Structures are given as structure tokens and as C-alpha cells.
Amino acid sequence: MSQIFSTLGAMVFFPIMFNIFIVTISFESTDILIITFLMLLANIYLLLWDWNKLKFIVLPEANIYLDNNTNFSKKMIWTYLSVVPFLVMLFARIFNTRNAN
Numbered sequence: 001m002s003q004i005f006s007t008l009g010a011m012v013f014f015p016i017m018f019n020i021f022i023v024t025i026s027f028e029s030t031d032i033l034i035i036t037f038l039m040l041l042a043n044i045y046l047l048l049w050d051w052n053k054l055k056f057i058v059l060p061e062a063n064i065y066l067d068n069n070t071n072f073s074k075k076m077i078w079t080y081l082s083v084v085p086f087l088v089m090l091f092a093r094i095f096n097t098r099n100a101n
Helices: 006-025 030-049 051-058 077-081 083-100
Strands: none
Touching: 006 030, 006 051, 030 051, 077 083
16 A cells, blocks of 8 residues: 555565466466466566665675655655555445445
8 A cells, every 4th residue: 555565565475476476387377377477577577676775685795775766755645645545445345245235
């Protein structure tokens, strides 16, 4: 819902997605293989996007972290606004389950 933990999420999701991709290689369905490959590729793209934050893991002498994000993306209002769609979907889901019974 917000970008605060996006780098951590991409790091945690990479080994999971890599294992799923390796398992789907043994399947005969090329559709599943294409989907998992594209998801793995998107995850690699996210990790490369945050290279400035992650290079201290790979490089022995990483330089100082340079945060070159724009001021627009650093505003905390986007974090709080991301809660609104979540709450709307939550209330819609609760309302739908009550009406279904």
C-alpha cells in the first residue's frame, strides 16, 4: 500500500519467485512458465531500481548511500493516502459478505 517497505518486499520475494520459476520449468505448460518468468523479471527490475540501497550487500566497499528520489515521492501524504483504497476494499468486502448471507 505504500513504498516504505518496497525494497524489503522485493528482497524477500526474489528467492520465493526464483524457486517458483525453477519448479515451473519442469511443467509442460508454457503459459505458466511465461507468467513466472515475467514475474521474476519484474522482481529483478525492482531490485535494480533500488540498487543504491542494496549495493552495500554486494560490493565490498560501497560508497555513501545517495538518495536521489524526488521530493515528490518523499512526501508522507502518499503513505497515508494509500490506506484509503485499502479501507474502501475492506468495507466493500465486509458489506458484500453480510449481504450474501
